[in-house]
Amino acid sequence: MDRRIQKSRQAIMDAFMKLMSEKDFESITINQIAEEANVNRGTVYLHFTDKYDLRDQCMEAHLNQLLRSCMPEEDRVFTSKTALLRTFEHLEQHASFYNVMLTSKGSVVFRHRMETMLQQSLNEHLDSIGFDPELNREITVQFLISAGAGLLEWWITRSIPYPAAVMVEQFWRLLERLQLQSAQSDEDE
CATH class of the missing domain: 1.10.357.10 (Tetracycline Repressor, domain 2)
Known part of the structure; x- marks a missing residue:
């Protein structure tokens, strides 16, 4: 996998985990994840179907x-x-x-x-x-x-x-x- 793709994917996962430590899973949005990861919303969707897929892939x-x-x-x-x-x-x-x-x-x-x-x-x-x-x-x-x-x-x-x-x-x-x-x-x- 390309390093930039890997880096974006890891940034998204890290951002998701940071948000999970601060708030309830159901209240987390893709926009918040993208903002925290410093990527655009479309980049999140390139790697994950939705936040449930992101959670499952992190696990x-x-x-x-x-x-x-x-x-x-x-x-x-x-x-x-x-x-x-x-x-x-x-x-x-x-x-x-x-x-x-x-x-x-x-x-x-x-x-x-x-x-x-x-x-x-x-x-x-x-x-x-x-x-x-x-x-x-x-x-x-x-x-x-x-x-x-x-x-x-x-x-x-x-x-x-x-x-x-x-x-x-x-x-x-x-x-x-x-x-x-x-x-x-x-x-x-």
Whole structure:
């Protein structure tokens, strides 16, 4: 892609994110985005169909960057401790974007997309390990998605109260204890 085109596209995305941090998504107009990006309105429409397309492409770009930088091709799941640490570190480095997306009124769309990505990753992992047939897969996946997405959202929206390494260590211990609890309960019965 031509550098000028890339530069205009990035300026539009940056302007959109700045406006998202200041106001409600529904009140943002293409004219405001163009003005903030210092481009004309037609340039915005050359790159994006409308503000919904712009929002969706911003989300996809950041989530794809998260996948590329946090998980190598051979480890495309969030279930290794190393991948989890890389994920939290990436979120920490890009906290402003994730905070805006998780706290704006459009956050439902972003959270849904993030949960879909987690669900795909978890399903791939469960397929690879031979999932316990005594557990309901759908309930297990939903539980883990809710826990993971909820924890990430809490961490980001509370201005990262703990370092990434602490978050990963605590989350990992909780996951391990859940497995131990189930084994102990079976033995107690």
